[in-house]
Amino acid sequence: MFKISVLTVGDEICIGQVVNTNAAWIATECTQLGCRVAAHSIIGDEKQEITEELKRLLGFSDFVIITGGLGPTHDDVTKDALCEFFDDTLVLHEPTLHFLTNLLLRRGLALSERNKTQAFLPSKCRVITNFRGTAPGMMFERDGKTIISLPGVPAEMQGIMTEFVLPYIAELSRGKECVSYRTLLTTGITEANLADLIGEPAEFLESGTLAFLPSYQGARLRIGVRGTSAEEIDAKIARIEEVIRNRAGKFIFGTDDDSLVSVAARLLVERGETIAVAESCTGGLLGAALTDIAGSSSYFQGGVITYSNNSKESELGVNRETLVKFGAVSGETVEEMAIAVCLKFKAVYGIAISGTAGPGGGSADKPVGTVWIALASSGDVISRKFIFGSDRRINRERTVGAALAMLMEKLRGK
Amino acid sequence: MFKISVLTVGDEICIGQVVNTNAAWIATECTQLGCRVAAHSIIGDEKQEITEELKRLLGFSDFVIITGGLGPTHDDVTKDALCEFFDDTLVLHEPTLHFLTNLLLRRGLALSERNKTQAFLPSKCRVITNFRGTAPGMMFERDGKTIISLPGVPAEMQGIMTEFVLPYIAELSRGKECVSYRTLLTTGITEANLADLIGEPAEFLESGTLAFLPSYQGARLRIGVRGTSAEEIDAKIARIEEVIRNRAGKFIFGTDDDSLVSVAARLLVERGETIAVAESCTGGLLGAALTDIAGSSSYFQGGVITYSNNSKESELGVNRETLVKFGAVSGETVEEMAIAVCLKFKAVYGIAISGTAGPGGGSADKPVGTVWIALASSGDVISRKFIFGSDRRINRERTVGAALAMLMEKLRGK
Numbered sequence: 001m002f003k004i005s006v007l008t009v010g011d012e013i014c015i016g017q018v019v020n021t022n023a024a025w026i027a028t029e030c031t032q033l034g035c036r037v038a039a040h041s042i043i044g045d046e047k048q049e050i051t052e053e054l055k056r057l058l059g060f061s062d063f064v065i066i067t068g069g070l071g072p073t074h075d076d077v078t079k080d081a082l083c084e085f086f087d088d089t090l091v092l093h094e095p096t097l098h099f100l101t102n103l104l105l106r107r108g109l110a111l112s113e114r115n116k117t118q119a120f121l122p123s124k125c126r127v128i129t130n131f132r133g134t135a136p137g138m139m140f141e142r143d144g145k146t147i148i149s150l151p152g153v154p155a156e157m158q159g160i161m162t163e164f165v166l167p168y169i170a171e172l173s174r175g176k177e178c179v180s181y182r183t184l185l186t187t188g189i190t191e192a193n194l195a196d197l198i199g200e201p202a203e204f205l206e207s208g209t210l211a212f213l214p215s216y217q218g219a220r221l222r223i224g225v226r227g228t229s230a231e232e233i234d235a236k237i238a239r240i241e242e243v244i245r246n247r248a249g250k251f252i253f254g255t256d257d258d259s260l261v262s263v264a265a266r267l268l269v270e271r272g273e274t275i276a277v278a279e280s281c282t283g284g285l286l287g288a289a290l291t292d293i294a295g296s297s298s299y300f301q302g303g304v305i306t307y308s309n310n311s312k313e314s315e316l317g318v319n320r321e322t323l324v325k326f327g328a329v330s331g332e333t334v335e336e337m338a339i340a341v342c343l344k345f346k347a348v349y350g351i352a353i354s355g356t357a358g359p360g361g362g363s364a365d366k367p368v369g370t371v372w373i374a375l376a377s378s379g380d381v382i383s384r385k386f387i388f389g390s391d392r393r394i395n396r397e398r399t400v401g402a403a404l405a406m407l408m409e410k411l412r413g414k
Numbered sequence: 415m416f417k418i419s420v421l422t423v424g425d426e427i428c429i430g431q432v433v434n435t436n437a438a439w440i441a442t443e444c445t446q447l448g449c450r451v452a453a454h455s456i457i458g459d460e461k462q463e464i465t466e467e468l469k470r471l472l473g474f475s476d477f478v479i480i481t482g483g484l485g486p487t488h489d490d491v492t493k494d495a496l497c498e499f500f501d502d503t504l505v506l507h508e509p510t511l512h513f514l515t516n517l518l519l520r521r522g523l524a525l526s527e528r529n530k531t532q533a534f535l536p537s538k539c540r541v542i543t544n545f546r547g548t549a550p551g552m553m554f555e556r557d558g559k560t561i562i563s564l565p566g567v568p569a570e571m572q573g574i575m576t577e578f579v580l581p582y583i584a585e586l587s588r589g590k591e592c593v594s595y596r597t598l599l600t601t602g603i604t605e606a607n608l609a610d611l612i613g614e615p616a617e618f619l620e621s622g623t624l625a626f627l628p629s630y631q632g633a634r635l636r637i638g639v640r641g642t643s644a645e646e647i648d649a650k651i652a653r654i655e656e657v658i659r660n661r662a663g664k665f666i667f668g669t670d671d672d673s674l675v676s677v678a679a680r681l682l683v684e685r686g687e688t689i690a691v692a693e694s695c696t697g698g699l700l701g702a703a704l705t706d707i708a709g710s711s712s713y714f715q716g717g718v719i720t721y722s723n724n725s726k727e728s729e730l731g732v733n734r735e736t737l738v739k740f741g742a743v744s745g746e747t748v749e750e751m752a753i754a755v756c757l758k759f760k761a762v763y764g765i766a767i768s769g770t771a772g773p774g775g776g777s778a779d780k781p782v783g784t785v786w787i788a789l790a791s792s793g794d795v796i797s798r799k800f801i802f803g804s805d806r807r808i809n810r811e812r813t814v815g816a817a818l819a820m821l822m823e824k825l826r827g828k
Contacts, residue, residue: 012627014451015595016441017636020434023456027430037428039463042437042454045625049453073609073626074616114606132803153628155808181429192528195487202488211459211489213426214567222431277698277719283710284693284701287719291697294773294806302725305691305701305717307710311759315716345725359708392708394569 001226002173003038004030005061007053009068009078010152011044022067022157029161033170034178035063045069050081058145063169068152070135072114079138082149083122086140090120093127096136103134125149128164132156137164146172179226180233184244185258186251187218187405194219197248204243208236216394216401217260218253253408260404261289267411268299268349275407276345277303278316278337278352280328281371286353286400301345306337312354316340329354329366331374331383338376338383349410350376351403355386357395371399375406382406415450415640416587419475422456423464423482423492424566436481436571443575447584448592449477459483464495472559477583482566484549486528493552496563497536500554504534507541510550517548539563542578546570551578560586593640594647598658599672600665601632601819608633611662618657622650630808630815631674632667667822674818675703681825682713689821690759691717692730692751692766694742695785700767700814715759720751726768730754743768743780745788745797752790752797763824764790765817769800771809785813789820796820 006026012018020042027037038061043049050069057064069078083089097119101111118134121127128137128148135151137160148165150157186194191214198221201210209224223240227233245252254263268275277286287303290296304315309328312318318336326332334352342350355371362368368390374383386402388395420440426432434456441451452475457463464483471478483492497503511533515525532548535541542551542562549565551574562579564571600608605628612635615624623638637654641647659666668677682689691701701717704710718729723742726732732750740746748766756764769785776782782804788797800816802809 011623011625011638012636013438014441014454015445016438016443016451017597018627019438020454024427024430024433027428029430031429037430039467040428040434040454040456071626072606075623075625112606112610114609155803155805183431192486192526195528196526209425209489211425212485212487213432222426224425279698279701281705282702283705283714284691284698284717284719287693287698288696288702288810291695291719291721292807292810294771296697297721300697300721302721302729303698303719304729305698305705305719307705307714307716311716315718315758344729357708389569391569393706396702396706 001036002176003061004035004063005038005057006040007057007064007066008042009045009050009066013042014044022154025158026065029166034180035173036179045075045077047077047081050078051085054085063146066149067157070151072118078149086124088122088124091123093119093121096127099129100134128160130156130160132159177226177228179224182223182237183256184221184252185218185254187253187408189251191219194248198244204240208240216398260408262293264407264411265293265299273348274299274301275349276301276341276347278341279305280307280354281357282353282396282399285396286403289400301347304341329356329370329372331372334372334374335381335383338374338381342376348377353399353403355399357392358390359392369395373403373406375410416590417452417475418444418449418477419452419471420454421467421471421478421480423459423480425458427456428458436568439572440479443580448594449587450593459489459491461491461495464492465499468499477560480563481571484565486532492563500536500538502536502538505537507533507535510541513543514548542574544570544574546573591640591642593638596637596651597670598635598666599632599668601667601822603665605633608662612658618654622654630812674822676707678821678825679707679713687762688713688715689763690715690755690761692755693719694721694768695771696767696810696813699810700817703814715761718755743770743784743786745786748786748788749795749797752788752795756790762791767813767817769813771806772804773806783809787817787820789824
């Protein structure tokens with residue numbers, strides 16, 4: 001197995017001010033190449049800690065990827081730490097100076113002294129051009145192991161990884177034993193019920209692994225196997241997947257990078273069908289989810305964010321009587337909204353949401369977290385009530401998940 | 415200094431399938447108590463790796479918080495690893511069994527054998543009740559150091575942390591030297607220009623630190639100081655903050671947990687003003703951002719998601735001639751949209767967005783990443799053109815950031 005470790009440098013990550021999405025992105029990409037991500041480590045911007053941690057990770061890794069600490073301000077110390085670790089010094093790297101001058105010129109800026117320091121790089125490293133920013137990547141080798149240092153800005157890190165580092169890792173790890181995963185995505189069943197339905201994994205896993213992962217959009221099942229060839233791996237995964245599909249297939253709507261949105265989008269496009277949304281407590285979050293993927297204009301017609309009772313009447317023609325008698329958070333209201341938004345945007349499906357996201361606004365019979373969702377299609381409309389918790393953000397996310405699950409059920413039930 | 419380390423256990427985190435938001439949340443809370451978060455570490459669900467990593471972290475930490483691996487399925491091994499580490503065995507914990515039976519009863523479920531295993535806990539631990547789920551927390555002590563193990567489900571982990579662990583840490587760390595941070599949020603200036611404006615930090619930082627953090631909503635400046643009393647810390651921070659505000663105050667719109675949305679919301683509520691949105695390529699993301707905080711119904715009137723040219727005409731009355739002559743992605747179109755949405759929702763401010771988020775849909779004169787944003791208020795309207803990059807998600811996020819920055823500029827300029 002080719003083992004990779006990810007070292008994230010930055011006080012902002014260490015103290016929790018910034019969530020470490022870089023490490024997750026790198027790990028996902030390396031895992032897809034069949035490598036084993038052995039460990040992640042996050043430390044502050046301290047020279048000594050960086051060198052000590054690098055030494056430790058090299059103890060059990062073939063490849064260490066460092067991100068962060070390469071900026072032009074005084075608090076960035078990764079380059080100095082690498083010089084110390086490799087007993088090296090910073091020298092002016094002419095091609096980088098040339099590149100930086102041109103990059104800033106195109107932006108109408110002159111090269112400042114501060115930016116010029118970014119062209120000074122350790123003499124022993126192989127410089128990796130960063131086409132998206134001012135801090136280049138660096139590659140070092142020692143005792144047959146490789147160390148890569150990249151900027152922490154996600155788009156810059158991802159660019160260098162995609163164009164240089166991942167192809168390089170693919171080459172280095174060629175022919176070694178690989179680990180490979182396949183994730184089955186379910187909706188409409190809890191993690192524990194899914195586990196009971198599937199039964200004792202040891203009976204069908206052979207040497208593979210099976211993990212259960214909960215999420216607001218449904219439980220996921222991750223199959224993992226090892227092997228040295230694609231054929232061997234594919235065959236092992238197929239055997240396990242078949243057993244699981246035989247037992248829980250009707251809850252499985254997609255695999256791997258699929259999501260409720262991407263699968264729903266595929267089905268809508270295949271059928272030439274369209275959708276529109278009317279949102280209250282989610283304020284646009286469902287529309288944002290449905291348009292998160294490229295090409296969404298072929299199925300997403302549009303939507304209205306009717307946050308007030310007034311706008312539910314003026315924009316969607318919800319009857320005042322309905323609002324007064326049943327309230328804005330009711331099956332009656334969301335059903336009228338869903339039918340109206342369908343007609344307004346001439347869409348095949350209309351989804352409407354109304355609820356109390358919290359933390360305020362609840363009442364005895366409609367506690368905070370109460371959400372009604374309706375789904376209309378060609379004259380037919382259904383609505384469902386959900387009672388989530390007291391956290392506003394989680395309630396909004398779970399509402400989007402529930403609305404997408406209702407859509408998926410409808411699309412798959414056809 | 416009271417040193418805390420965070421150990422996250424879970425293959426799904428290690429391979430990058432799930433982003434480690436738990437560690438960021440824990441680190442933020444512990445930092446707010448004045449503790450130093452020394453390191454984060456993420457490893458897979460392997461018994462031996464858990465015990466080894468726990469030993470290493472205890473070498474330099476007073477307190478280790480472990481999350482994950484406590485679920486009821488076979489792939490959860492943290493409890494076994496803790497038994498091994500503390501040379502302990504699992505015993506039935508009657509209060510937990512009682513609690514679990516009642517918890518499931520309230521949900522209309524019987525206690526399954528699988529859930530019953532969650533009431534078996536190491537005999538040497540102090541059990542911490544988890545009021546939100548089936549996996550209890552555990553506390554161990556050794557050589558004056560504390561080890562806490564918590565479930566990985568964020569809401570459950572946060573509940574136990576808030577109700578038990580954080581008050582406990584506050585007590586343990588009382589009287590020790592603290593580190594404290596204050597973050598100044600800026601908009602309308604780049605990180606490098608901000609650094610030049612502020613000048614050499616060593617001249618005014620005394621023993622404090624200053625970090626520059628870029629983001630899509632503007633550069634942030636984080637001041638850090640150490641001290642043993644709140645008075646000492648507050649005075650040190652105030653001295654540094656004053657210098658920075660004297661030099662860059664006009665770019666600073668908020669502090670710490672503020673955001674463009676929260677500050678804009680505060681200003682809108684203070685003035686009794688309202689806002690509405692008309693979104694194209696962001697599909698509801700700006701509306702979602704503006705309604706992300708509690709009480710948003712007092713300033714957010716509503717919005718329309720006009721994804722097609724048709725709906726820009728039918729919902730907002732944009733002139734067909736404007737769409738034909740200048741295109742949907744133009745200053746002319748967004749200005750008409752912004753004025754129309756203001757009138758439609760009787761709002762003081764109207765923001766309109768139209769752009770090509772990508773990856774497809776660009777042209778020679780309007781490349782992918784071209785976005786027009788307009789801001790209308792009482793008859794007056796301004797529009798700006800932005801050229802972002804080729805990544806759809808980043809373009810959408812940057813668009814929301816740019817729209818909020820325009821709103822902030824307008825609100826602060828008054």
